[in-house]
Amino acid sequence: MIKLENLQKIYNKGKANEFEALKNINFSVDDGELVAIIGKSGAGxxxxLHILACIDSYESGEYYIDDMLVKSLSETKLAEIRNSKIGMVMQDFALVDDFSCIENVLLPLDFAKNKKSNKTDLAMNALKSVGMDSMAKKQVNKLSGGQKQRVAIAxxxxxxxxxxxxxxxxGALDTKTSAEIMELFHELNKKGHTVIIVTHDLGxxxxxxxxxxxxDGCIV
Ligand SMILES: Nc1ncnc2c1ncn2[C@@H]1O[C@H](COP(=O)(O)OP(=O)(O)OP(=O)(O)O)[C@@H](O)[C@H]1O
Ligand SMILES: [Mg+2]
Known part of the structure; x- marks a missing residue:
């Protein structure tokens, strides 16, 4: 379970361009839930999502993952949580451009503490689930936006x-591919994964x- 209590995020704190991006955010998500986050551009x-992924800091309030207070965790423990518990699809994909698709998908497996022997099979299966297995060896900077998005999901x-x-x-996918990706998230959710999706698509x-x-940084 994840839980936020009175969470506040301020960009450029103490500077002239200080900006409160999240104000007093309270919510929790139970294990196995499928949750959408919606809101206008710039809403926060x-x-x-970056805070939930433990890749960004916050000014005040608390964030708990499975009853662990995130700010009390060591950098090593946080890195382990990021790698084993959390999978993040960034809005700008954040792929390594001069790596191939499969090299990008192998990254979390390479960083994992418990090394798996069948890494290539796992990476190929993930690419297959997003319809990108045939392009496994293609360099990411030669892909279209939708293809990059699918590799980021894998x-x-x-x-x-x-x-x-x-x-x-x-966001970068046509209706058909978009439906396939949602199907993938539904399948993962049915297997027990908690899924949180930021979307502007009410469908x-x-x-x-x-x-x-x-x-404007608040939960409505
Ligand atoms: N690194 C940063 N420094 C300063 N301000 C930032 C930074 N990142 C985001 N902001 C500001 O915080 C607010 C929320 O940004 P955020 O990216 O969370 O919005 P969003 O809801 O994801 O929007 P979009 O739908 O366009 O992706 C915006 O006003 C944005 O300008
Ligand atoms: Mg955004």
Whole structure:
């Protein structure tokens, strides 16, 4: 379970351009839930997801993952949680451009503490689940936006993390591919993974168990 209590995020604190991006955020997500986060551009959705992924800091409030207070964890423990518990699809994909698709998908497996022997098979399966297995060896900077998005999704799910965070995962995809990706998230969710999807597509939000709306850094 993940839980946020009175969480506040300020960018450029103490500077002239100080900006409070998240104000007093309270919510929890139970294990196995499929949740959509919606809200206008600039509302704070990506900021929130980065905090949930433990890749960004916050000014005040608390964040708990499975009853562990995130700010009390050591950098080593946090790195382990990021790698084993959390899979994140970044809004800008954040792929290594001069690596091939499979090299990108292998990254979380290479960083994992418990090394798996069948890494290539796992990476190929993840690529297959997003329809990118035939392009496994292609360099990422030669892919289209939608193809990059699918590789980013494969990389986020390859380790079978318990929490999958996806920032507009279908934003660059056509309707058909978008439906296939949602099917993949549904399947992962049925297997027990918690899935949180940021989307501006109300059709996608409707397919989730619950929708959290953010407006100007607050939960509506
Ligand atoms: N690194 C940063 N420094 C300063 N301000 C930032 C930074 N990142 C985001 N912001 C500001 O915080 C607010 C929330 O940004 P965020 O990226 O979370 O919005 P969003 O809801 O994901 O929007 P979009 O739908 O366009 O992706 C915006 O006003 C943005 O300008
Ligand atoms: Mg965003």
């Amino acid at each position: 959705k990506s900021t929130l 990389r986020a799910v390859v380790n079978e993390p318990s929490i999958i965070l996806a920032d507009e995962p279908t 996608i939000a409707k397919q989730c168990d619950r929708t959290i709306e953010i407006s």
